[in-house]
Amino acid sequence: MLLQVLGTAAGGGVPQWNCACPGCSGARAHPHWRRRHASLAVQASEDRWYLINATPDIGDQIEDCPALHPGPGSRRTPIAGLVLTDAELDHTLGIARLREAGVDGLELLTTTPVRDALTSGLRLEAVIGPYTPLTWRDLPFDRAEPLIPGSRKPTGSPDPAITVTAIPISAKRPRYAVDSAGPGAVPVGGAMGSVDPWVVALLLTNRATGATAVYAPALAAWPEALQSAVAEADCVIVDGTFWDDEEPRRTGISARTATGMGHLPIDGPDGTAERLAPLGARCLYTHLNNTNPLVDPDAPQYKRLAERGIEVAGDGMVIQL
Ligand code: MLT
Ligand code: MN
Ligand code: ZN
Secondary structure: OEEEEEEOEOOOOEOOOOOOOHHHHHHHHOHHHOEOEOEEEEEEEOOEEEEEOOOOOHHHHHHOOHHHOOOOOOOOOOEEEEEOOOOOHHHHOHHHHOHHHHHHOEEEEEOHHHHHHHHHHOOHHHHHOOOOOEEEEEOOOOOOEEOOOOOOOOOOOOOOOEEEEEEEEEOOOOHHHOOOOOHHHOOEOOOOOOEOOOEEEEEEEEOOOOOEEEEEOOOOOOOHHHHHHHHHOOEEEEEOOOOOOOHHHHOOOOOOOOHHHOOOOOOOOOOHHHHHOOOOOEEEEEOEOOOOHHHOOOOOHHHHHHHOOEEEOOOOOEEEO
């Protein structure tokens, strides 16, 4: 399984256009500090890729990744579709950027609440539909969905036959969708109780090799189903928005804590580093907010993570599993 890290920043990116915090100012002075919005490309077959989330940077992210370039032929793209972990603007605004797909259309794999938010809240179908048809496919919780339908080649095949399964994380809605109850409010049952799957993690599996990766860029909670998935995974890429719970208040960007904003912090007794450290998987953080001290590549916090065997994902990183 081949994963291309297209971006590793939280909403706003690094630097954020209206921000002169130390991280954003540092990124203006030192280009290697820069991070685009968090996104991942997954190779589904030899020349077909799915993008996980569609960020405002999607055009530049495609240009910076040769595997995603079009050709041969003037309008042949290797991008087969999009998988969405949630309906947040930093993960969906890029869909409009792909409207030039034209008659070829765009395929989107989403949960029901995410689809409803995009069609009712953002009116994406109405606005983008006249440019390119949108094809919606359900992102299932109870089975492994082949990214490329019908791709069930036997073991040993060169076709990676990648499947995706959603893991419900939280009912945190985007701010533009707080009032839209809709059919998406139907809870999903599970061992951890019921949760409206507004935010999910993705379990990616290579059927041919058994390799698995978990991608979870937004973690308001750490449900039992996530713990089960990461315990078995080869690679785990998770929400590293804030270093500690007080960071948003301390830096003045919010009156809420990290947890209150829907992001478990990295550090602290209940931090996600405590959960990642014991895992056998290769573990990496992504979705870094520009206030996160990890934006500075020389921050001492890198050593603390390294001591626990945890990495921070970087834009352009290639992960082969
Ligand atoms: C989040 O990660 O919490 C959201 O993306 C916030 C936002 O974009 O406003
Ligand atoms: Mn975000
Ligand atoms: Zn900033």
